[in-house]
Amino acid sequence: MNENSSSKDLKGDSTVLQVRKIGNSIGVILPKELAARLNLKEGDKLFPVEQSGGGLVLTPYDPDFEKAMEVARRGMKRYHNALAELAK
Structure with a gap:
């Protein structure tokens, strides 16, 4: 969907x-x-995200995880050469 x-x-x-x-x-x-x-389904997790207008959105995606992944992506991009060397 x-x-x-x-x-x-x-x-x-x-x-x-x-x-x-x-x-x-x-x-x-x-x-x-x-x-x-x-x-x-029973047991699924939903994360509440407050909206600026006073509303609420329920999402199956953890917004904190998404923020952490963005930080990780920036670090991997910045230190790409060092990470490539370490992977050898």
Whole structure:
């Protein structure tokens, strides 16, 4: 599912999610159909990303991991020659 089609599908969806008490926490239950459409299964992890307008995006991609990978890519590019020598 690409990003454009999924956002179009969800914009037309009139599903309302309710926050509920689950044990000592609160949570949101996703309807079965929505979970299937998003290919989510029990145990999958979603990462909340707060938006500047006060919204929230749930993503399966860890934003901290993405930041760390960007730093690693810059380091590998900067030290390419030294890393190539060490790999010999």
